[in-house]
Amino acid sequence: METPQRVIRVDDELTLRAYEPGDLDELLQVIEEAREHLVPWMPWASDHTPESTTDFLGSRAEKWASGTDHTYAIVLDGAIVGSSGFFLREGDPAERREIGYWLHPDATGRGLVTRTARALTLEAFRSDPRVAYVEIVHDPANTASGAVPARLGFTDLGTVPAEKLAPADTGEDRHWRLTRDQLPILTDGAARS
Ligand SMILES: CC(C)(COP(=O)(O)OP(=O)(O)OC[C@H]1O[C@@H](n2cnc3c(N)ncnc32)[C@H](O)[C@@H]1OP(=O)(O)O)[C@@H](O)C(=O)NCCC(=O)NCCS
Numbered sequence: 001m002e003t004p005q006r007v008i009r010v011d012d013e014l015t016l017r018a019y020e021p022g023d024l025d026e027l028l029q030v031i032e033e034a035r036e037h038l039v040p041w042m043p044w045a046s047d048h049t050p051e052s053t054t055d056f057l058g059s060r061a062e063k064w065a066s067g068t069d070h071t072y073a074i075v076l077d078g079a080i081v082g083s084s085g086f087f088l089r090e091g092d093p094a095e096r097r098e099i100g101y102w103l104h105p106d107a108t109g110r111g112l113v114t115r116t117a118r119a120l121t122l123e124a125f126r127s128d129p130r131v132a133y134v135e136i137v138h139d140p141a142n143t144a145s146g147a148v149p150a151r152l153g154f155t156d157l158g159t160v161p162a163e164k165l166a167p168a169d170t171g172e173d174r175h176w177r178l179t180r181d182q183l184p185i186l187t188d189g190a191a192r193s
Contacts, residue, residue: 004070004086004127010119014112016072016084019060023073026080028053030104034082037105040168041142067128074103074116081107084116086124086134095132097124101148108144114151118186121152125180133179139166140174149176153185 006018019027031038031048038045044052063069071085082103089098099120101113121134138145140159150156154176162173178185 001067001129002127003064004123006064008072008119008123010115013077014115015075016116016119017075018064019057019071019073019083021054021057023080024050024054024057027057027073030080030082034102034104038102039166041139041145041166042102043165046167070120070123072116072120074101074107074112076107076112081112082116084113084120086120094128094130097128097131097134099124099134099136101145114148117148118152121178121186122183125183131180133177135178136176137173139169140172141168141170146174146176149178152178153182154178155182 008016010016028050031045031053035045035048060069060071063071068088068090069085070087071083073080074082074084082101084099084101086097086099088094088096092098099117101116103113117136124131124134135157136145136149136154139162140146155178157175157177159172159174161171162169164171
C-alpha cells in the first residue's frame, strides 16, 4: 500500500493536487461563485462559511494520512475550478472506494470531471492493492453526475433508497461500480474521454 500521489498531472491543462491550508481564499471564492449550482446536490453547500472551509482545509492532512479521504483540488491552467476525491467511508470494507466531485459552473461541459474520475479511479487501484472496486454514487435526478460513470464504462448497479441530504435529492441513490478486473476499460481507450 502506498500513499496516493499528492499531485496528479492528468494532461497539459488539468492537474489534481492535494489541498493546502493556503488555498483558503481561492477555494472560498470558487465555492461562493458556484454556490447556486452546488446547493441542489451538495449537502454542505447551503450552509458553508469561511469557518467551515477553513475546517475542511485544516482536516485534509489528517484525513489523507489516515487513508480515509483523498480530496484533490481540480486545477485548470493553474486555477482551482472544483474538487474531487476518493474516500473510504466509515463502515465500508477496505476493498471499496467512492469517488465524489463538483465543478464551478464555468468549468463544466469540457470533460474535466470525467478525466478526473478516470485518473482518481486509476490512483485508488494503484495506491492500494486491497481496493477491489471503485463506486460513484449520485441521485438519479442528477443526470450530469450520472453521465460521468456512464461515460467511463462503470457498471450501473441500480438504485437504492437513500436519505435526502441535499435540497434536490429524491430519496434514492444510483450506484455505479468499476472492479479491478475491469481496469482495461479505462486504460485501453474504450472509455469516451
Ligand atoms: C456533476 C458535474 C461535476 C458534472 O459536470 P460536467 O461538466 O457535466 O462533467 P465533465 O466535466 O465530465 O464534462 C462532461 C461534458 O463535457 C463534454 N466533453 C467535452 N470534452 C470531453 C472529454 N474530453 N471527455 C468527456 N466529456 C467531454 C461532454 O460531452 C459533456 O458535455 P454534455 O453534458 O453536454 O454531454 C457538475 O454538473 C457539477 O458540478 N454539479 C454540481 C455538483 C454535483 O452534482 N456533484 C455530484 C454529486 S453526486
